[in-house]
Amino acid sequence: MLQNVLLAREIYASEEHQMMQTMIRDFIHNEIIDQTDAWEKNGMVSRDIWERAGALGLLCIDMPEQYGGSGLDFSFNALFIEELAKEGISGPGFSLHSDIVAPYLVKYGTKAQKQKYLPPMATGKMITSIGMTEPSCGSDLQSITTNAVDKGDHYLVNGQKTFITNGYMCDMSVVAVKTNVGTAKEGVSLLIMESTFEGFEKGVPFKKIGMKAQDTCELFFDNVKVPKENLLGEEGSGFKIMMTELARERLTVALNAIGGAEGAIEKTIAYTSTRTAFKQPIAGFQNTQFKLAECATQLQVHQAFLDRCTLLVSSHQLTAESASMAKYSATEMHNNVVDECLQLFGGYGYIWDYPIARMYADNRVARIYAGTNEIMKVLIARGLFKELFQEMKTKKREKTK
Numbered sequence: 001m002l003q004n005v006l007l008a009r010e011i012y013a014s015e016e017h018q019m020m021q022t023m024i025r026d027f028i029h030n031e032i033i034d035q036t037d038a039w040e041k042n043g044m045v046s047r048d049i050w051e052r053a054g055a056l057g058l059l060c061i062d063m064p065e066q067y068g069g070s071g072l073d074f075s076f077n078a079l080f081i082e083e084l085a086k087e088g089i090s091g092p093g094f095s096l097h098s099d100i101v102a103p104y105l106v107k108y109g110t111k112a113q114k115q116k117y118l119p120p121m122a123t124g125k126m127i128t129s130i131g132m133t134e135p136s137c138g139s140d141l142q143s144i145t146t147n148a149v150d151k152g153d154h155y156l157v158n159g160q161k162t163f164i165t166n167g168y169m170c171d172m173s174v175v176a177v178k179t180n181v182g183t184a185k186e187g188v189s190l191l192i193m194e195s196t197f198e199g200f201e202k203g204v205p206f207k208k209i210g211m212k213a214q215d216t217c218e219l220f221f222d223n224v225k226v227p228k229e230n231l232l233g234e235e236g237s238g239f240k241i242m243m244t245e246l247a248r249e250r251l252t253v254a255l256n257a258i259g260g261a262e263g264a265i266e267k268t269i270a271y272t273s274t275r276t277a278f279k280q281p282i283a284g285f286q287n288t289q290f291k292l293a294e295c296a297t298q299l300q301v302h303q304a305f306l307d308r309c310t311l312l313v314s315s316h317q318l319t320a321e322s323a324s325m326a327k328y329s330a331t332e333m334h335n336n337v338v339d340e341c342l343q344l345f346g347g348y349g350y351i352w353d354y355p356i357a358r359m360y361a362d363n364r365v366a367r368i369y370a371g372t373n374e375i376m377k378v379l380i381a382r383g384l385f386k387e388l389f390q391e392m393k394t395k396k397r398e399k400t401k
């Protein structure tokens with residue numbers, strides 16, 4: 001058993017964490033796992049599961065209680081992410097909703113915005129998404145072209161977003177737009193857009209390699225009137241807000257990776273202990289033992305780093321560089337672990353009925369979304385060479401004067 005070799009994790013040691021873990025596991029086993037096939041066929045989960053998660057207090061866990069959240073710290077969100085990942089549950093985009101969209105509103109929303117949107121988000125009656133990526137740009141977010149023209153009491157929005165998690169089911173999306181295009185004030189702003197606004201259209205969910213129950217789709221905006229009171233944060237501050245908040249988003253992807261790796265290793269230990277070849281369990285071969293020993297070591301090293309990062313989120317001290325290191329390294333580790341584990345399942349590893357096959361297909365995207373792992377390295381390197389890059393910039397500016 002993996003637990004025999006992993007150190008106990010202090011961040012999840014409290015009685016409250018233990019109780020929540022039991023509740024989450026019951027929720028997954030009694031209400032989620034059996035529905036996975038049907039959700040995959042539909043290309044999306046049911047609305048009911050969102051409301052069940054809300055009723056159990058599993059949505060927006062660290063949101064203040066005054067808005068309907070559970071008012072706990074981020075380690076409880078982290079626990080939920082890991083537990084879902086251990087069982088390879090990738091359909092419900094709970095984390096995107098609770099850990100990414102909700103904090104944008106809590107931190108930058110006006111009182112009226114918080115009162116309107118946060119309570120239904122906590123109950124699961126309102127499903128949300130975040131629209132940054134466009135067909136022509138993902139890594140280079142400053143190049144977005146979705147345009148919001150100031151019309152006095154509203155913005156008139158035209159453009160398109162793509163690859164949007166929860167896109168098809170969402171009732172509201174926080175959308176990155178360009179404001180004041182062609183003027184000195186041109187910049188990125190964030191708008192809260194409700195899916196019932198006229199001209200807000202959704203594409204059909206994409207057919208993906210994995211995460212088949214996750215409703216990733218395109219969003220289209222055709223002369224959508226967005227009231228001025230739906231501006232999130234200050235006009236032109238969208239890029240800065242996104243760069244600040246992306247650290248937390250990247251950590252959630254990393255947490256999913258360590259949960260997924262733990263689940264994959266557990267399942268592989270169980271499988272190789274019972275499957276036999278050459279009159280002995282597959283686990284009897286030194287190759288199996290070495291591979292799983294390597295995987296368990298990699299997992300434990302990443303858990304230690306991620307536990308530290310999780311604590312830093314609650315005290316608002318997680319840096320962009322550390323979040324990038326966590327996302328890049330944990331997702332690469334997860335990819336390697338799942339690949340090695342699948343190999344140990346032999347042919348059955350390639351069959352969809354076996355969770356390891358789903359895990360393999362689902363986790364590939366983690367090296368791409370929330371910023372590709374190449375972009376993570378760009379961000380880390382930017383920190384390493386900060387002074388040099390600053391100097392080069394100043395010299396360039398002086399030259400062009």
Ligand SMILES: Cc1cc2nc3c(=O)[nH]c(=O)nc-3n(C[C@H](O)[C@H](O)[C@H](O)COP(=O)(O)OP(=O)(O)OC[C@H]3O[C@@H](n4cnc5c(N)ncnc54)[C@H](O)[C@@H]3O)c2cc1C
Binds near residue numbers: 132133369372
């Ligand atoms: C399933 C799924 C869900 C997603 N969910 C969301 C969502 O909810 N909201 C949202 O806004 N977006 C979402 N995305 C989009 C995702 O964040 C982008 O796909 C990602 O940021 C990469 O952007 P891109 O696809 O435009 O790739 P590109 O930017 O075109 O990159 C292509 C390749 O070039 C490399 N590259 C680019 N720039 C550099 C550089 N400077 N140095 C080195 N290499 C570079 C990249 O690493 C990559 O390998 C999702 C994507 C998927 C697949």
